[in-house]
Amino acid sequence: MHDIRLIRDDPAAFDAALARRALPPQAATLVALDERRRSMIAEAQAMQARRNELSKAIGQAKGQKDHAKAEALMAEVAGLKEALPALEADEARLGEELDTALAIIPNSPLADVPQGGGEDDNVLVHALGTKPDLAFAAREHDAIGPAIGLDFETGVAMAGARFTLLRGPAAKLQRALGQFMLDRMVEHGFEEVAPPLLVRDEALFGTGQLPKFAEDLFRTTEGHWLIPTAEVSLTNIVAGKILAEGELPLRFTALTPCFRSEAGAAGRDTRGLIRQHQFDKVEMVSIVTPDQSEAEHERMTQCAEGVLEALQLPFRRMLLCTGDMGFSAARTYDLEVWLPGQDRYREISSCSTCTDFQARRMNARYRPEGEKGTRFVHTLNGSALAVGRTLVAVIENYQQADGSVAVPAALQPYLGGLERLAPR
Template identity: 55%
Template sequence: MHDIRAIRENPEHFDAQLARRGLSPVSPELLKLDAERRAAIHAAETAQAAQNAASKQVGAAKAKGDDAEFERLRALVGEKKAEVSAMQDRAGELDAQMRDLLLGIPNLPLDDVPDGADEDDNVEQSRWGTPRDFSFDPLEHYALPAVGAAMDFEIAAKLSGARFVVLKDGVARVHRALAQFMLDLHVDQHGLSETITPVLVRDEAMLGTGQLPKFSEDSYQTTNGWWLIPTAEVTLTNFAGGEIFEGSELPRRMCAHTNCFRSEAGSAGKDTAGMLRQHQFEKVEMVTLCTPETALDEHERMTKCAEAVLEALELPYRRLVLCTGDIGFGAQKTYDLEVWLPGQNTYREISSVSTCGTFQARRMNGRYKPEAGGKPEFIATLNGSGLAVGRCLIAVLENGQQEDGSVTLPKVLHPYLGGKTRLVDGKLV
């Protein structure tokens, strides 16, 4: 959420940054509402002062025995009380309108984010690894003989419908091994704190990270009001909600492996084959809470943590910086990592790493005490996939496929697979 004071001080800059996202100016509406709100607050405070003064005079009139003046002042106090209540209600209504409007405005992009309309305008920054030169036509993950019946979409459809999958036998174990490997790497080598969180959250948690109120259709809500998390960004970031950390406690770097749930609203017809785009999937999420001054360094650090997973698995990838038309609602700047999928002969997103500045912290009132002293300030928040487990499984299967129909598995996974090195007809060998 944005600071209305900053908008008040430089509305032209605010609208110019929104224009980079392709959005129309909102500062005139915001400033008009802000002026009305401040006027209503001032009027309520003035009326409250008049009520307080009249209340004191009532007591003085009664002490003097001036019944006429006592009755007049008592009636005046009653009028002022009703006036104050009405003004306070009006100020509250305007404040709620202001908050609702601010909650629907996305974060402002940093100056070095490239301008653009959509994903076609994202800028490639670097590549790692060389896509393998196959002596045969590589297949997509779901068509691999090595996978066999261990990736079952029919049973999943019977149980839950489209965009679900049942993993079995060796494929299920490789999937589990990938998640375990990611966690171990992040905890042991990257210094992240492993965390297990709920996957059901309240409205406040979804509002804090920006899923609500604007993107409710993208998530699932239970009949008793809980939301199924679209990512552990929601739970981990909301650790800061309503808290005031000591500056010495920051940065807090965390990771969590959870199930994630997305309605995939608007994705009809996209990636309908295989398990690339699912309603339920697993992800190892990374979240950092830090001071605003260190956020950009933390962004680079977190991105390298995600890249380290891909490099250890020997999966070719590229890093993109997203343009203003493609960054998420809460992001100031985002790097996407895209892994090479030979079955599709293209790179596909496997991680998105964003720095959000103080945008989310303002929504959830997450602050810290500067070590140099002074009043509490809003923290900065960052989040990133480290990685999406299902998509990583797809990449491992497709890049490791062999002409005889088997899949050779990355060396770093062998200890997690009981020393097994290949996948043949759904089984580990």
């Protein structure tokens, strides 16, 4: 959420930030709307002050037995009482209109975010790991998976497209991956959380999914929303709170199911596990002071990279351009894992700093030591990692000629020492 006061102070800078997002100028419209609202506030305050003055004057006129003057003053008070509610209603309407307009404007990109229109304009930061040198033609996970328990047909028969049933070795591998990732994040100082999977409108508004992206979500008949990511639940832990500076940074992690309608992804990745309506993910969220924000973004991204390094999966880090960033992000690093079957890198994690954008929406603040006033916190979030996509990466990178899948050494303790998933 943007601060209208900052837009008033420097409308050119605000419009320049919008231009980097390929959006038209909006500062003049927003400032004009705000000026109308503020003029109404001033007018209402003047009316209230006048009414208070008249009340005193009426008492004085009555004390002087000047009944004519008292009646005239009372008539003026009656007029003010009649006009004031309508004026206050108009001011409230304009305030809602302004808030609605601000709520659908994305965060401003940081200065080092490259300009671009889409993923082709993203910038490579580094590539790490060694791609597997297979002595046979690599197969994709949806060809390998059924033999180790990826049951696509039953999942679709049971729930429809973009649902998969995992059985036996595949189910165990998914469980092992999720537990391994969660343990890694706890080792990095993130507090483990078991959050609600259903949230209210306010929670999704706070992190930026509502109102603009409602079609990407699932909603219950009672009005709750299924979380598209644990970022929603974890970030909202501090919603409406004033934290002491000494409490920060706060770091949270959770392994949860996530639910997305994939409304904007029709026809994309309809095969396999890449794009599902329901998937597990380990999420990281950090709540920090503004001066901690830069270092925390790098730290969080390295935590996610550490999972890929421990699993010995080749990957690369990409700095997303302005046209490929999410709504709430000011800067995003994507981690893309190598998939031999697809002969390409695919996104497996996004780590974003949202500066104070989400904090303003959820009114999350902290009080600096020695100061009476408060400031907005900075929020960051990242995947560590998407479990289903990591399972895909393990299957494809560790595939064997006989159809089995080798188990990465880091996962073997989570599978009772099992070194290979044999085809059934």
